Amino acid sequence: MLNKIYDWVDERLDITPMWRDIADHEVPEHVNPAHHFSAFVYCFGGLTFFVTVIQILSGMFLTMYYVPDIKNAWESVYYLQNEVAFGVIVRGMHHWGASLVIVMMFLHTLRVFFQGAYKKPRELNWVVGVLIFFVMLGLGFTGYLLPWDMKALFATKVGIEIAASTPLIGHELKVLLAGHPDIVGAQTLTRFFAIHVFFLPAALLGLMGAHFIMIRKQGISGPL
């Protein structure tokens, strides 16, 4: 049945070369843990992507209950965690996954750094990777405020003060982030929500696309 559907579509759109191009490529021996167990260090980039996919999915589902409003944010998080079936699991995935993404990304960065895999001709991919790192940190920072509990509020106050210590544009940057010169409140929460859910994920998808296209184009760096 599935074969027939595939053939029907393939006959019309010739999709075989497309998915071959994406999925069907050789993995060199030196990056295959089945040949050399130590090659597991090459898995961290893929694991980062895997956890990122979990983050996107669990985040999409969390917005079914979450409200970015200072009166209801905490209540909605409390409700989805305690009253909704598997709420603890879905929120837990997003909560722990956020830390895991950073850990995996850091290990991936270490591997690339210590193997010198960032050297010519892959410098540009390193630059894009560092941008991904910053976007991920931004996602972590903006997501931290959303439950709107005391820890979130005061962590964000400190974070915004750190942004405010930027030379020259510090104050403007602070107001742009917080939405108000003095208050970390209603406008801060909606801003952080928008940045967390729309702006940074869009940037992340674009950067990750560039990251993957470049590694496919250039191939993985050779053995040490």
Next chain:
Amino acid sequence: MSKQPVSRRQFLNYTLTGVGGFMAAGMLMPMVRFAVDPVLKGEAAGDFHPTQQKVADLTDVPVRVDFSYEQTDAWYTSEVTNTAWVYKNDKDEIVALSPVCKHLGCTVSWEGSGHTDKFFCPCHNGLYEKNGKNIPGTPPLKPLDVYPTTEKDGLLQLGKPKANNIV
């Protein structure tokens, strides 16, 4: 120069780039202005908020004064409580210091954790003199903000904190 300084192709390229640029700007301008509005709105003038602190009761020892007022945060109005550390200096002027640490915005307290005659911030061990001056060698780089003060019916009123220039 040839008879046709601008070729047909160039002309069309310029025209399309120009029109496309206008269209892109027409889309982006409202959105960018929308996003940066808080930065351009400027700061609201600070009103004085009444407190329960009797001015006559103030001494040269800083006391903690909590005061509540109605705060408008965009579409949300609420009662918020702020804190000031208030004392009279040797010229008999009222000094009201903001407790917001100038390092990263934690809350300082007078003689906190046993630091005599100092304001202390527990987050990164920031210290300030009694007049709010940050002590070199501790994280804060600026003195504590000061509240403008007035008196009404014997009670202290506090305005919006300003950068400290008494130090």
